[in-house]
Amino acid sequence: MFSSKEGFKEAFLKKLEMTCGKSFGESTKRDHYSTLGQMVREYVSTSWINTNERYRMGKGKQVYYLSIEFLLGRLLQHNLMNLEMEELVRDGLEDLGIDLYELEETESDAGLGNGGLGRLAACFMDSLASLDLPGHGCGIRYKHGLFEQKIVDGYQVELPEQWLRHGHVWEVRRAELAIDVPFWGEVKTKEENGKLLFHHVNAETITAVPYDMPIVGYKTDTVNTLRLWNAEPAPFPADQDILKYKRETESVSEFLYPDDTHDEGKILRLKQQYFLVSASIRSIIRSHRKRYGSLHSFPEHVGIHINDTHPVLAIPELMRILVDEEGMQWDAAWKITVQTVSYTNHTTLTEALEKWPVRIFQPLLPRIYMIVEEINERFCRSLWERYPGDWKHIERMAIIAHDEVKMAHLALVGSFSVNGVASLHTEILKKQEMNDFYQIYPEKFNNKTNGITHRRWLLKANPMLAQLISDGIGDHWIREPERLSELVKYREDVAFLQQLSIVKHRNKERLAARMEEQTGIAIDPSSIFDIQVKRLHAYKRQLLNILHVMYLSNRLKEDSSFHIHPRTFIFGAKASPGYYYAKKIIKLIHTVAEKVNHDPFLADRLKIVFLENYRVSLAEEVFPAADISEQISTASKEASGTGNMKFMMNGAITVGTLDGANVEMKERAGAENLFIFGLTADQVQNYYQNGGYHSMDYYHHDNRIRQVVNQLTNGFFPDMDDEFEPIVDSLLMENDQYFVLRDFDAYVTIQKQAGKIYENQEKWRKMCLMNIAGSGYFSSDRTINQYAEEIWHLNK
Numbered sequence: 160m161f162s163s164k165e166g167f168k169e170a171f172l173k174k175l176e177m178t179c180g181k182s183f184g185e186s187t188k189r190d191h192y193s194t195l196g197q198m199v200r201e202y203v204s205t206s207w208i209n210t211n212e213r214y215r216m217g218k219g220k221q222v223y224y225l226s227i228e229f230l231l232g233r234l235l236q237h238n239l240m241n242l243e244m245e246e247l248v249r250d251g252l253e254d255l256g257i258d259l260y261e262l263e264e265t266e267s268d269a270g271l272g273n274g275g276l277g278r279l280a281a282c283f284m285d286s287l288a289s290l291d292l293p294g295h296g297c298g299i300r301y302k303h304g305l306f307e308q309k310i311v312d313g314y315q316v317e318l319p320e321q322w323l324r325h326g327h328v329w330e331v332r333r334a335e336l337a338i339d340v341p342f343w344g345e346v347k348t349k350e351e352n353g354k355l356l357f358h359h360v361n362a363e364t365i366t367a368v369p370y371d372m373p374i375v376g377y378k379t380d381t382v383n384t385l386r387l388w389n390a391e392p393a394p395f396p397a398d399q400d401i402l403k404y405k406r407e408t409e410s411v412s413e414f415l416y417p418d419d420t421h422d423e424g425k426i427l428r429l430k431q432q433y434f435l436v437s438a439s440i441r442s443i444i445r446s447h448r449k450r451y452g453s454l455h456s457f458p459e460h461v462g463i464h465i466n467d468t469h470p471v472l473a474i475p476e477l478m479r480i481l482v483d484e485e486g487m488q489w490d491a492a493w494k495i496t497v498q499t500v501s502y503t504n505h506t507t508l509t510e511a512l513e514k515w516p517v518r519i520f521q522p523l524l525p526r527i528y529m530i531v532e533e534i535n536e537r538f539c540r541s542l543w544e545r546y547p548g549d550w551k552h553i554e555r556m557a558i559i560a561h562d563e564v565k566m567a568h569l570a571l572v573g574s575f576s577v578n579g580v581a582s583l584h585t586e587i588l589k590k591q592e593m594n595d596f597y598q599i600y601p602e603k604f605n606n607k608t609n610g611i612t613h614r615r616w617l618l619k620a621n622p623m624l625a626q627l628i629s630d631g632i633g634d635h636w637i638r639e640p641e642r643l644s645e646l647v648k649y650r651e652d653v654a655f656l657q658q659l660s661i662v663k664h665r666n667k668e669r670l671a672a673r674m675e676e677q678t679g680i681a682i683d684p685s686s687i688f689d690i691q692v693k694r695l696h697a698y699k700r701q702l703l704n705i706l707h708v709m710y711l712s713n714r715l716k717e718d719s720s721f722h723i724h725p726r727t728f729i730f731g732a733k734a735s736p737g738y739y740y741a742k743k744i745i746k747l748i749h750t751v752a753e754k755v756n757h758d759p760f761l762a763d764r765l766k767i768v769f770l771e772n773y774r775v776s777l778a779e780e781v782f783p784a785a786d787i788s789e790q791i792s793t794a795s796k797e798a799s800g801t802g803n804m805k806f807m808m809n810g811a812i813t814v815g816t817l818d819g820a821n822v823e824m825k826e827r828a829g830a831e832n833l834f835i836f837g838l839t840a841d842q843v844q845n846y847y848q849n850g851g852y853h854s855m856d857y858y859h860h861d862n863r864i865r866q867v868v869n870q871l872t873n874g875f876f877p878d879m880d881d882e883f884e885p886i887v888d889s890l891l892m893e894n895d896q897y898f899v900l901r902d903f904d905a906y907v908t909i910q911k912q913a914g915k916i917y918e919n920q921e922k923w924r925k926m927c928l929m930n931i932a933g934s935g936y937f938s939s940d941r942t943i944n945q946y947a948e949e950i951w952h953l954n955k
């Protein structure tokens with residue numbers, strides 16, 4: 160069907176007629192999209208079935224990656240690319256007068272995630288399949304992904320996202336594989352043959368129905384599965400009020416929690432977590448039983464990886480099945496459980512560590528709570544032997560303490576591997592945050608620096624650059640991204656560097672057109688594109704960036720001899736709906752933009768653009784067009800970052816702190832090819848531990864700081880009254896917890912240096928090249944190979 164262009168065209172027209180019931184003349188772009196999508200999915204089916212068959216027969220180990228988020232983005236072009244069908248399909252459609260690019264634009268992003276954590280899960284899916292590894296995803300099929308952001312009068316407004324409005328061609332509903340998940344009710348105990356048996360009775364059940372998505376590897380027949388669970392009412396509910404029951408049930412997979420740091424503290428969130436875990440584990444066990452009968456060899460054949468603590472109930476759920484359903488002894492069951500589960504930590508922010516009040520946990524999940532209690536008791540007993548009499552120590556490490564269940568402690572105790580997501584982050588876990596546990600289980604701790612799929616973020620997002628690279632070093636880098644290092648040989652090659660710069664310029668023109676369309680502001684593509692795109696959070700310090708912009712605008716207006724290369728500051732960020740402070744920053748960016756963009760005196764030198772509704776598909780246009788990548792988090796706060804890697808791979812130069820993976824990027828690209836500034840993680844820790852920072856001093860002693868901070872509230876922005884007072888308070892009254900004023904001077908200096916070097920294009924281009932050349936390490940293929948070898952012990 161896809162072997163020739165003519166064959167494809169014929170099949171496409173036939174399929175269009177069959178699925179849409181319309182003639183070609185009457186059909187719309189959406190009809191074309193869904194026709195093509197269905198053709199591709201059906202085409203994939205054979206390989207999908209074969210892959211599953213191979214896994215079934217092969218008896219090798221399978222890994223299941225449990226994640227509360229999968230931030231997939233669009234799939235059509237990505238799948239066409241991985242199947243090597245893009246060219247044929249593009250040409251065929253062109254003959255029919257259809258533009259493939261326009262079809263792609265009609266696809267909604269599958270935005271089932273907030274940011275980095277969810278995107279990592281999506282990149283991992285691509286790498287697993289592309290490396291022919293037997294790894295699958297398990298998640299939730301949220302009806303509404305992350306909210307759609309609209310900006311109204313400079314304020315963020317959230318609209319429910321509707322990715323399923325027109326159906327989703329990539330999923331297959333598997334109703335026959337549904338699983339009932341029980342909540343509430345009581346546990347009845349009964350003695351039988353001298354053994355205590357537990358029964359969960361009077362539970363309210365929710366049916367989990369899987370929707371499977373094929374994950375197509377790059378140029379391979381491997382098609383893995385992403386299984387997303389949909390919450391539906393059980394067929395015969397015991398409850399009297401059917402409508403209420405239906406509503407409550409469906410709410411479990413209705414919304415993704417739009418918060419990527421704080422624990423929401425909602426019953427619904429805990430329900431989502433157990434729903435995901437219980438359905439996933441039981442479906443994994445069902446297929447294991449079919450193949451092997453008993454669960455004794457479980458860890459040899461199954462790995463369960465939990466992406467942060469959201470799916471940590473996998474541990475007590477597995478225990479419940481082994482003890483209650485299989486009748487195993489506790490110790491044997493525990494051994495199997497710990498040998499099966501591995502855990503990734505994503506943050507050291509204390510406010511982000513999940514804790515659940517017992518009063519919520521216990522009634523919602525009565526049997527699971529009993530098991531967690533038992534795990535806790537046994538763990539505390541072992542602590543008692545190790546630290547006799549040291550109650551403080553035991554209390555600090557307990558899984559249940561002060562009427563709260565600490566999910567990270569459960570993960571640390573109940574898994575065989577705990578990894579951080581960048582070297583610096585893992586060291587902080589070992590030395591500080593999780594030091595108590597590191598003392599007991601040093602062998603569990605390891606680092607797996609994050610990565611991104613270079614197929615989506617370079618090959619697909621930046622085809623011109625990909626082509627230039629292949630022209631230069633051949634296309635081996637696509638299979639072996641670390642071979643991007645071969646680009647180093649062009650570092651003195653003026654012609655090649657010139658080509659690199661032309662590609663960048665074209666990508667900037669494209670983004671400029673999109674920005675003009677959105678904002679009405681004409682953007683000069685030869686200005687420096689200085690970009691910060693990521694979730695809005697105090698620790699990521701978008702505030703430092705915009706205060707610097709205010710400073711530049713002040714200087715330009717006051718000092719006619721002050722020179723800067725024209726710069727366009729580009730922001731993209733969603734703020735969690737309940738995150739008051741973050742929303743203030745969005746308003747501030749818009750307020751500064753309004754003033755600067757309409758100031759004729761600044762017109763040719765400064766522009767500020769806020770890109771609405773930052774998401775994967777928009778990100779794919781942003782990274783290729785960046786000159787400067789802003790990675791300016793307070794050192795020690797960003798566990799890894801992955802946006803930083805996407806910029807690097809697309810030849811942008813990082814202005815950043817020594818935080819997260821920036822540290823390793825510096826090692827790979829060479830220190831001279833990044834702009835590093837600011838406090839180090841050690842210095843930040845030192846301030847937190849010993850004090851000594853007084854933001855007020857920086858305010859009083861630095862005129863530049865005093866001026867910009869005063870401008871937030873002194874009428875400089877007309878009609879803003881006390882709009883930005885909370886920002887000033889955070890900086891001065893609350894002693895600037897994220898060291899914005901402390902790092903201000905260093906930031907101004909490094910930015911000035913960056914602007915100066917940009918004017919030496921020869922040097923700049925070489926820096927870009929060295930970044931691309933050093934970026935291969937940050938392919939998620941490298942990351943996944945490390946997980947596969949060092950944690951999961953997987954075979955291809």
Ligand SMILES: *Cc1c(COP(=O)(O)O)cnc(C)c1O
Nearest residue numbers: 274275693774775778800801802
């Ligand atoms: C990569 C990515 C992120 C993560 O960005 P960071 O800068 O690492 O926080 C968030 N959102 C989207 C859409 C992404 O593609």
